Amino acid sequence: MREILIAIGEDPDRDGLVRTPTRVAHAYAELFAGLRVDPGQVLATSFEADHEELVLVRDIEVFSLCEHHLLPFHGVAHIGYIPGVDGRITGLSKLGRLVDVFARRPQVQERLTVQIADLLSERLEPRGVIVVLECEHMCMAMRGIHKVGSRTVTSAVRGLFQDDAKSRAEAMSLIIR
Ligand SMILES: Nc1nc2c(ncn2[C@@H]2O[C@H](COP(=O)(O)OP(=O)(O)OP(=O)(O)O)[C@@H](O)[C@H]2O)c(=O)[nH]1
Numbered sequence: 356m357r358e359i360l361i362a363i364g365e366d367p368d369r370d371g372l373v374r375t376p377t378r379v380a381h382a383y384a385e386l387f388a389g390l391r392v393d394p395g396q397v398l399a400t401s402f403e404a405d406h407e408e409l410v411l412v413r414d415i416e417v418f419s420l421c422e423h424h425l426l427p428f429h430g431v432a433h434i435g436y437i438p439g440v441d442g443r444i445t446g447l448s449k450l451g452r453l454v455d456v457f458a459r460r461p462q463v464q465e466r467l468t469v470q471i472a473d474l475l476s477e478r479l480e481p482r483g484v485i486v487v488l489e490c491e492h493m494c495m496a497m498r499g500i501h502k503v504g505s506r507t508v509t510s511a512v513r514g515l516f517q518d519d520a521k522s523r524a525e526a527m528s529l530i531i532r
């Protein structure tokens with residue numbers, strides 16, 4: 356960080372900047388903490404339930420950093436699943452925790468979307484999973500192409516949502532408003 360400050364023409368020893376390398380190190384430790392967490396642990400607790408219909412959590416806040424520029428992208432995730440035949444469900448907060456574990460890494464939005472869908476699919480063995488992310492990328496807003504307000508939408512579907520167009524359309528109608 357000190358070398359970056361010198362490279363951009365700053366004085367790393369001036370009062371406001373002298374502790375900046377340390378601050379950035381601490382900030383990065385938090386922003387990239389997901390690299391040191393086992394995502395499977397997030398879903399370690401699950402419950403039996405007689406619910407065989409859609410469970411959908413909308414508008415889960417997403418903060419991540421693109422791996423190309425290390426600039427933030429942020430927006431929301433919508434995560435839905437239909438529990439498997441043995442009816443296991445997870446705590447609703449775990450879906451938000453799962454987003455954070457994968458988001459707190461150098462990312463691309465597509466991979467973040469797929470990682471969430473794959474882990475839910477693997478660990479909960481649900482009948483279907485649908486994940487939609489809508490994010491704005493600062494690397495496209497405050498630099499480069501300067502397109503402020505454009506949002507990128509990515510989705511990943513697993514299980515019955517892949518084959519059953521009616522179920523997918525029903526879930527999408529609850530997600531996209
Ligand atoms: N597919 C994808 N691309 C992303 C994501 N985040 C940033 N990017 C893009 O990554 C690309 C990197 O392109 P490069 O040409 O290597 O880098 P660059 O010269 O800084 O590109 P510009 O942003 O076009 O100025 C850019 O087009 C970014 O918009 C993401 O989550 N998914």
Ligand SMILES: [Zn+2]
Nearest residue numbers: 421423424494
């Ligand atoms: Zn970027």
